[in-house]
Amino acid sequence: MHTIGTLSARTGTKVQTIRYYEQIGLMREPGRSSGGQRRYHEADLDRLAFIRHSRQLGFPLDAIRELLDLSDSPSRPCAEADSIARRQLRQVELRIARLQALRKELKRMVAECDGDSVAECRVLEVLRDHSECLTEHEEIGA
């Protein structure tokens, strides 16, 4: 039996985050001590590690929920898990592509700026006037 602090330390997850996962139904409600404190089994530790590792790979919580469901029913076909992972891969690739476009634009902006005063600052000029941009970065940030 582990306390919440033990799970926290072993998985590198903040205590509040574990309670949050319980609240949104990602972690099961554990048993309690006579005084009302949470007491976890080994299986809960594994589940939390799975969640954390998936988060580190950028999976959104909804996807993790699906992955956990799949993981709980070993006889189902693997294709679903596969497609979730592929979807995540696509998302990551999309974000990389967008960020690379941003990087290019930012680099150009910074490189061009050699004025002294704000009045002739290329950085601000480019921000003021979209038409100075080479790429169409219509998608925001991310």
Place this chain on the structure above:
Amino acid sequence: MHTIGTLSARTGTKVQTIRYYEQIGLMREPGRSSGGQRRYHEADLDRLAFIRHSRQLGFPLDAIRELLDLSDSPSRPCAEADSIARRQLRQVELRIARLQALRKELKRMVAECDGDSVAECRVLEVLRDHSECLTEHEEIGA
């Protein structure tokens, strides 16, 4: 004089977002019609375009606030604007690097999976056991 809808259409910003920018002090409070509707000047349109463009380049709102302040005082040195842009460039490069590590891991995961059932699914296996990973992706998502 423009309505909020005109600003919205011209900059591709949702009406609510413009009101939100006003609320957090990024846009100044415009004049109102006799019936209480917002009426904007050309300068407001420019300012909003600046904000949107900066957001598209991934600048956080705080940075944009600084950039707008700088832009309003043309005699100050350009170095500050420069360093904000450089900081943003570093952030973007960091995020690209992290996402590339994720991509690598996800690709490997997806490529290795050729099992039929969940029981032997490499995707789930890797998620279960961090030690199967090549890289140390301790930073979460982003």
Place this chain on the structure above:
DNA sequence: ATAGGGCCTACAGCAGGTAGAGGTTCAAGG
């Protein structure tokens, strides 16, 4: 028996918006 760490609930807040309810205003067509 007591000290002090760890645990409890509940709520507020972060970025950066988005969505909806319920009500008013504006401008064009009849």
Place this chain on the structure above:
DNA sequence: CCTTGAACCTCTACCTGCTGTAGGCCCTAT
């Protein structure tokens, strides 16, 4: 001039994925 209906108004709640705080209990070692 009047009506219609799109566009505007405020207010509030919600989104993701947590994190922090307040105020109070539990648990275990000494």
